[in-house]
Amino acid sequence: MRLAGTRRAALLASLVALAAAPAVAQQGALPPIVAPRDIAPVRPDQPAAAPAAPAAAPAQDAPVTFTAEEVEYDQNRALVTARGRVEAWQGNRVVRADEFTYDRNTGVATARGNVQLIEADGQVIFADSVVLENQFRDGVIEGLRGLLAQNGRVAANSARRTGGSVFDLSRVVYSSCNACEDDPLAPPLWQLRARSATLDQTGRQARYRDAVVEFAGIPTFWTPYLQHPAGDAPRQSGFLSPTFGITNFLGGFVETPYYWAIDPSQELVLRPQFATRQVPNLGLEYRRRFNFGEIEAEGSLGYLNGDEETPEGVAGHIFSRGRFSLDENWRAGFDFNRASSEDYLRIYRYGARRRLDSSVYTEGFWGTDAYARVDARIFQGLRPSDNTSLIPTVGPNIYLDWRAPVDALGGTFTFDTWNFAVFRSGGTNTQRGAFRLGYDLPMTDRLGGVWTFRAQTDVASYAFTDLALAPNNSTTANNGTAARANIRAAIAWRMPFVRPAGAYGHQVIEPILQFVGGPLTGSQSSVPNEDSIDFEFTDATLFNLNRFYGRDRQEGGTRVDYALRAAWYFPNGGLVEGLAGASYRTQQDGGPFYAGSGVENRASDYVARARVMPVPWLEFLGRGRFGQENGDLRATDLTTNISLPSRTTLTAGYLYTPAVPYLTPFQDRNEVAFGATQQWGNWRIGGFARYDIEINRPVVVTASVAYEDECFLFEARFLKRFAEDPSTNNLYPANTVLLFRIGLKTIGDVGFRAI
Template sequence: MGLGNRAVGEGPVTFTADEVEYDQTTNMVTARGKVEAWQGDRVLRADEFTYDRDTGVATATGNVALIEPDGQTLFADRVELTDGMRDAAIEGIRGLLAANARVAAAGARRTGGTVTDLARVVYSSCDLCPEDPTRPPLWQLRARIATLDSVEQRVRYRDAAVQFGGVPLLYTPYFSHASPDAPRASGFLSPTFGQTRFLGGFAELPYYWAIDDHSDATISVTASTDQVPNLGGAYRRRFNSGEVTFEGSIGNLDGTDADGIGGHVFSQGRFTLDENWRVGFAVNRASSREYLQAWRYGAPRVLTTTAYAEGFWGAEGYARIDSMLYQGLDAANSTDLTPFVLPRGYADYVFPNDGLGGRFTVDASAFSLFRSSGTDTRRVATRTTYELPLIGGMGDIWTFRTHADLVGGWVDGLALAPTYGDAGGDGFFGRGHIRTALDWRMPFVRSAGEYGSQIIEPRVQVVTGPATGSQLRFPNEDSVDFEFTDANLFSLNRFYGRDRFEGGTRADAALRGAWLFPNGGQIEGLAGRSVRLATDETFADGSGLENRSSDWVGRLRLAPVTWLELLGRGRLDKDTGEGRLWDATATVFGGPFSLSGGYLLTNPAPNVTTRKREEFSLGGTFRLNEYWRVGLFGRYDIGLDRPVAAQASATYEDECFIFETRFVRSWAEDPSTRADYTGGTLLLFRVGLKTIGDFGLRAL
C-alpha cells in the first residue's frame, strides 16, 4: 500500500501489514501486525504503525526496528517520524552498528536524516554475558549526550566516562571517534606516552587526515621534557598504476654526538607502466643514527636510496636498470668507502628447449660504481649457460652444464682500497672464463611397506676449466661475502658474483639419504666434499676451499611427525673434524603452542667479520586460552658469555578489547667491534578499545 507524504524527492511511504484501518474523518491510517514500512532505502518494522496523511507524521510502537541505508539497525520502544522518515524522535533506543558496536540511550532525535542526538547514552562493542545479560560488559562508554553524524561519519560525546566492568576509570568532557562503519575519517588518533633516556617523559599526538578517496596523511607532534618538540608526518597516495609513500620528520637533539637540528626522509613508490614494465624509487636519508634512535624512527645501520625500472616477460625474460646510493649510519664504517652506483643494469633470457632437451640462458650486466676514497669501478659482464639433462638406462640422471663468462671494465684507485683489490691494477681490465661440468646421480629407491619408502642417492660431479691464477689485481665488488656450504657444493662457480671465478679441475661428491613416511613426514640428510687437482689462491684461509681437499659439508632434516621439525647444516674441518659452521634449528608444534631453539657457530669470514660467532636462541609462543597468548624469546652469545637480546610479551584479545605488553632488552655488542651500538630496554603497554582507538605507554 502506498501513501502520499510531504517529503521532496523521496517517493511515497509504502508498507505492508496483517491489518490496515483507515479513518476518513481524521485522515489517519493505522496498520497492525508485522508492519513493514519503507521509503527509499529506509525500512521500519513495528507491531503498530499510524500515519497522519494531513501532517505526514508517522508513529511506530512495539518492537520497533529502523534499518538505515548503510545497514545499521536501531531498535526502539516508540518512534515518531516526519519528513518522509528522515527526521525522528525515538524513545528507548538500542542500536546495532557496524563492527559489532552497540549503542543504547534513553531517547534520541534525528534531524535531516543524517544527525542523531542521543541522551544518556551507552556505547560498547563488547558482547553481553550470555548467562547474565544485565551484567556490565568488559568496557562501555557512558555519556550525557552523544551525536552520530552519518555524513562526517563521526560519533561525538559530551560528559563521557569509560567504564571497565561497570567501574568508571576515565572521564573526559569531550570525546569523539570515527563511526564503526567509517572506512576512513580525519581526526586525532590515540596518543602515545612514555619515557626514554634521550627524551625523558614524552607524549606523541598524531592527527590522521583523510584527504580524498586516494590519499591520506598522518601528522604527529612529539613533546618531551628533555628535548624541543619533534614534528613528523607521512603521506600516502594510490594511483591507478601504483602508489607512493613519503615519511619524514624534523627536530632537535641535545646530549648526544649528533647535537643540533636533524631529520629524516623515508619514501618509496612503485608504478606499473604496462603488462611488462614497472618503475619505482626509494629515497631514504637521515641526519644521524642517534637522531633516529632518539625519536623512535628505528635504528638502521645503512640507508639505501634507489630508482629502478624492471621488465618481466613470463618465465623467459627479465631486465632491470637501477641506481644505488648508500648512507652508512654506523660510526665503525668509513663513509668514504661507501659506494654510489649509477647506473646498474641486468638482463637475462631463457631460450626454449632445443631438440635434445637442453636449454640456453644468456644474461648481461653492467654497472658504474664510485667512492669518495678508494676504488671506482665500471664493469660489463655477460654469461652464457647451457644445461642438458639425460636419463640413463638404469634410471641414473646425467646432467651436462657449461658456463662461459666475459668481463671487462675500468678501475681507478685500486691501491687505495685493499679490501676491494690490490695495488697495481688501475686502468682497463678484461678477462673471460669457461667452466664445464658433468653431473651424475643414481637414486636407489626401496619400499619400506607400511613405513613408506627409502632413498639413497650418490652424486658425483666433475668440473673443469682454465686455472684463474691470481685475481687480486681485479676489483672485487660483488664476491666479497662468501660461505661454503652444501647449498653451493655443486655450483660451477661458488662465488655469488662475477668479480671472482673458480677455475681448475675438481670433483664434487655427496651422498644423500631420505626416508619418506606415509604421513608426509621425512628424514633427509646429505654429506659431501670437493677435491681439486691444484689449490686455488682465490679462496681465503678459513673458507673451507683453500686446500686441494675441501672441508666436509652437510645438512640434516628430521620431520618424522607433523609437530616436530629439526633443520641443520654444518661444515667440518677436513683434518680435525672441528666444526667451522653449525646452523641448527628445532621447532615443536603443539596446537596452542610452538617452541623453537637454534644454535649458530661461524668462524671469522675474510673481509666481513673479525671474530668467531657462537650463540644459541630459544623462543616460543603459547596460547593459554581463547583470549590470552604469551611469547618468550632469548639469544645468548657463548663467545662473549653474556645475553644478546631477550623479549617477553603477553596479549589479551577478544571481540572488543586488546591489551598488549612487551618487554625487550638488548645488550651492547663487543665494544671492540661496534663501539657505537649500545644496548637498551623497551617496555610497551597498549590498550585497544575496538571501534574507538588505542592508547599506548612506552618506556625506553
C-alpha cells in the same frame, strides 16, 4: 476504510503512495536498509542477517509500501493506521512495528511497539516508539537500542533526529563486546557511558560528552569529550590515539598524531612529539595512489640537544618509495632514504638502521623467460665510525637475463648481462661490463639415473682507478683496464634408489657425483671485487659451477663434487633426511678463496645437512661444515621447531661461524637461541633470547604478553639489547624498550613506551 486478508497488499501500494509520497520526496526519515519482505523478525539480542549483496540507494521519490495484518484509512481525518506485524519499506529501507500511523494533515508518522529500523549494511536500531515529522526528516525515538557495524551495540534513554541524519542521544551506553554467555545481563568487558552523544550519519562520526570508560562495570577513565568513527565510516580527518612514554634521551614524551584525509587518493599523518628533555619533533607520513602507481613518504624534523656522544643541532630523516606501472611489461620506481644519524633515528623511535640505501630504477618483465633492470644507487652510513670516502655510488647498474625455449634435445640456453659503474671519493672506482651464457641439459638413462650436462661462460671487462690490493686493502695508484673470461662445464649424475617400506612409507638412497672442469683462474687480485666479497661454503653451494655469488671472482680448475643423500618418508607426512658431501680439486690453485673458507685446499671440508621430522609438529634441522683431515667442527647451524596441538610453539637454535675477513669485528660467532609462544583462548605469551657463548653474555632478550578478543586488545612487550657498538666499544644507551598498548576496538587505542 479497513483492509484485511489477501486483498490488502495490492490496494495498500496505491493508498500509501497517495498518503506518503510527498513525505519521502526528500531525504528519507530512516537510514538506508536492505531486508526481504519475508525476513523473520529481529530480536534485540540477535543481529540482523547481512544482505546477500549490496543494495542500491533507494529512489527518494519512490512510494512507501507496507504490509500488515490490518490497515485502516480514515478519509475524513486523512489518517492511515496499520496494525499487526507491520513491515514498511521504501526501496531498501525497512521499518517494522506493532503499529504504524501516518497523518497526512500534519505529516507526522508514528511507529509503536517493538520498532525495528534495519539498515542496508546489517545495522539494526530497536526502539519502543518513533515519532517522525517534517517530511520524515526530524523525529524522536524512545528507548533506543542498536546493533551497529563492527559488532557495535548502543543504548540510549531517548534520541532526537534533526536534518535527517543527526541523532542526539541522551544517557548513552556503547560497547563492541559480546554479552557474557553465562550471564547476559552482566556488564561487558568494557563499555562507554556518556551523559549525551551525537551520531552524525552523514559525517559517520560519534561524539560523546561527559564520557566514562568502564571495565567490568567499574569506572576507569573519564573524558569530557570523545569522538570516533561510526560504523563503516570511510577515511576521515581527525586526531588518532596518542602515545605516551619515557626514555633516557627524551624524558617523558607524548605523541599526538593527526590524520588528514586530503582527498580519495592521498592522505597525510602529522605526528608532533613533545618531550621534557628535547625540543618538539614533527614527524610526517604521506601516501598517495594513482591509477598507475603509488608513493609513500615518512619524514621528520627536530633538534637534538646532544650530550657527550650525540652532537647538537638540527636533525631529521626521510624514508620514501614510489612504484609506477608504465605498461604491461615495464614499471619504474624509486627509494630515497636519508637521515642525520643512527642516534637520531633511535632517540625518536624511527627505527635504528646502520645504513640507508636509495635507488631509482626501471624494470621489465616478460613472463618467466626474460627480465631487465636499470637502476642507480647511493648509500649512506649512519655511524661515526663509517668511512664515507669508501661508501660507493652506483650508476648505472644494468641487468638483463633471458631464458630460451626448451630445444629439441630438452636443454635450455640462458643469457644474462650485468654491467655497472661504481664511484668512491676515496677508494676504488670501477666500471664493469659482463655477460654469462649457460646451457642445461637433463637426461635420464634406462636404469633411472639422472644425468645433467651444464656449461657456463663468463666474460667481463673492467676499467678501474685506485685499486685496493690484498692483503691489507691499501690503496695505491693502480689504475688501468682488464679483461677476463672463464668457462666451466660439468656433468652430474645421481641415482635415486627407492625402497618401499610397507606401512612405514618408503626410503630413498641417492648418490650424487659431479665432474666440473675449466681453466685455472689464479688469485685475481688485479681485478676489482665489487660483488663477490661474501662467500659461504655449505651443502647449498656444493654443486654450483662457480661457488662465488657474483662475477668478480671466478672459481677455476678441475674438481669432483660428491655427496650421498638418504631419506625416509613416513605416511604421516614426517621424514628423516640427510646429505653429506665434499669436493676435490685436481690442482692446488682453484681460485681466490680465503683461509678458513673450506675450499682453500685441494680437498674441501665436508658439508652436511640433516633434517628429522618424525611427526609434522616436530622438526630438527642442522647444517654443518667439518674439517677434511680430522672432522673437527668448522661451522654449524642447528634449529629445532616444535608446534604442539596445545597451541604451544618452541624454538631452539645454535650457531657457530668462524671469523671471516669481510666482516667487522673479526671474531667468531658462537650463539645459542631459545624461543617459546603459548596461546590459551584469547591470551598469547612469548619470549625469545639469544646468548653469545664466545663473549659470555646475552645478545638480546624479548618477552611479550597479549590478550585479544572481539572488542579489546592488550599488549605488553619487553626488549633488552646487549649488542656493542664496535666504534665505541660501549653498550648502546637506549638498549631497553618497554611497550604497552591498550585498544578498545571501534574506539581507538593508546600506547606507552619506555626506554
